[in-house]
Amino acid sequence: MHILIVDDVPENIQVAMNILKEGEHTFSFATRGGEALTIIEREAAQLDLVLLDIMMPDVDGYSVCQSVKENPATSAIPIIFLSAKSNVDALSKCFALGAVDYITKPFHAEELLARVKTHTELYRAKKLLQQSNIELSTKIKFEHRRLSSELEDNQKEMIAMLAGLMESASDETGQHIYRVSEISALLAHYHPALSADDVEVVRHAAPMHDIGKMMVPYEILHKPGRYTEEEFQQMQEHPAHAYKLLGGSGRQLIRAAATIAHEHHEKWNGKGYPRGLQGEEIHIYGRIVALADVFDALSHARSYKDAWSIEKVVAYIEDHNGTQFDPELVNIFVEHLDEFRAITHQ
Structure with missing residues (x-):
C-alpha cells in the first residue's frame, strides 16, 4: 500500500513512517500543502x-482535502486527518x-x-469492485452486441428466405429484388438526412417490398393481359396484406420492411x-x-411488356417529379x- 504523509513537522512524518513500515507500506511525504497537492x-x-x-x-489541510475531493481524478483517495x-x-x-x-x-x-x-x-476493495463492475459491464455490452448482431443476422436471413419465397410465388425475379435493394441503398446513401445505418436498413428491408403479392390470387398475379377493375383492386391490396404480415414485429429490419x-x-x-398519403407523410x-422499384421495373422486360430504353425511363x-416521386x-x-x-446491368 502506498501512503502519502503530509505534515509541516518532519519529525511527525518520521514517527508515522516508523510505525507504518511494519505493514510493508511504501511512502511519499510532503511538508507543505501545495507540495502535497502536486504529489497527489x-x-x-x-x-x-x-x-x-x-x-x-x-x-492548510482543509484546503488540500477540498482540492483533492473536487478533482474527479483524485476524489476517491481516502484521507485521514492527523x-x-x-x-x-x-x-x-x-x-x-x-x-x-x-x-x-x-x-x-x-x-x-x-x-490505516x-x-x-x-x-483497495472498492477499486477491485469497481474494476470488476467495469469488466462485467464490458462483458454485458459485448454480449448485448453479440446478441443484437445475431438477431439482426436472423432477421436478414428470414428476409432473404421470404424474398426467395416471394420470387417463386409471384412475378418478381431474384434479379429485380436484388437490383431494387441496391438502387434503394444508393439513393439512401446520397440522401443528406440518412445515416450509414439507414443505408443498411434500406438495403436489407427493400427486398420485401412486394411480399404482400403472395396473398394475391395466383391467377390474377400471373395474368398475361390487362387486369379488370376488380382484379386491379385486388392487386392494390397487396401493400395492406404485407403490413398485416410484418407490421406486428418489434425488430428494426422487419418494421422497416413492413413500412416499405x-x-x-x-x-x-x-x-x-x-392510403393516399402525400409528400412527407410517406416514410x-x-x-x-417507390423510385427504385419503378426505375428497375421499367428498365427490364416483363411477361406483359418490353424493356424501356434508359432514356425513356429517365424521361x-x-x-413525374413532384407528382409520383419525391x-x-x-x-x-x-x-x-x-x-x-x-446497377440495372447487374
Missing part, C-alpha cells in the same frame, strides 16, 4: 491513503470535506496501524395507394423504394444516373 496529482493512480495534518503554512486539534468543530469540518477518519495527536501506534489498515484495505411494403405505392401528390424508406421519372430523390437519381444505370 502525480501519484493518484498509486496512492492508497493520505495522512494529512491540518495546520500548515501556505495551504491533528492536535480535538474540538468538535474541527472534527465536523474534516468529515464535511470528505475525510474518512480523524486521529488526534499524539496518537498510539496501534490506533494508527488499525485505522482498515481504510487502505477498504479502498405498405408505402412504396404511395405517390408524392397523394394519388397513390393504399422516406417508402419514397426511396418518365423526370416527368423531388429530392429525383434530383439525387439524375445527379448520379451513371451509378444507377450500372
Whole structure:
C-alpha cells in the first residue's frame, strides 16, 4: 500500500513512517500543502491513503482535502486527518470535506496501524469492485452486441428466405429484388438526412417490398393481359396484406420492411395507394423504394411488356417529379444516373 504523509513537522512524518513500515507500506511525504497537492496529482493512480495534518503554512489541510475531493481524478483517495486539534468543530469540518477518519495527536501506534489498515484495505476493495463492475459491464455490452448482431443476422436471413419465397410465388425475379435493394441503398446513401445505418436498413428491408403479392390470387398475379377493375383492386391490396404480415414485429429490419411494403405505392401528390398519403407523410424508406422499384421495373422486360430504353425511363421519372416521386430523390437519381444505370446491368 502506498501512503502519502503530509505534515509541516518532519519529525511527525518520521514517527508515522516508523510505525507504518511494519505493514510493508511504501511512502511519499510532503511538508507543505501545495507540495502535497502536486504529489497527489502525480501519484493518484498509486496512492492508497493520505495522512494529512491540518495546520500548515501556505495551504492548510482543509484546503488540500477540498482540492483533492473536487478533482474527479483524485476524489476517491481516502484521507485521514492527523491533528492536535480535538474540538468538535474541527472534527465536523474534516468529515464535511470528505475525510474518512480523524486521529488526534499524539496518537498510539496501534490506533494508527488499525485505522490505516482498515481504510487502505477498504479502498483497495472498492477499486477491485469497481474494476470488476467495469469488466462485467464490458462483458454485458459485448454480449448485448453479440446478441443484437445475431438477431439482426436472423432477421436478414428470414428476409432473404421470404424474398426467395416471394420470387417463386409471384412475378418478381431474384434479379429485380436484388437490383431494387441496391438502387434503394444508393439513393439512401446520397440522401443528406440518412445515416450509414439507414443505408443498411434500406438495403436489407427493400427486398420485401412486394411480399404482400403472395396473398394475391395466383391467377390474377400471373395474368398475361390487362387486369379488370376488380382484379386491379385486388392487386392494390397487396401493400395492406404485407403490413398485416410484418407490421406486428418489434425488430428494426422487419418494421422497416413492413413500412416499405405498405408505402412504396404511395405517390408524392397523394394519388397513390393504399392510403393516399402525400409528400412527407410517406416514410422516406417508402419514397426511396417507390423510385427504385419503378426505375428497375421499367428498365427490364416483363411477361406483359418490353424493356424501356434508359432514356425513356429517365424521361418518365423526370416527368413525374413532384407528382409520383419525391423531388429530392429525383434530383439525387439524375445527379448520379451513371451509378444507377450500372446497377440495372447487374
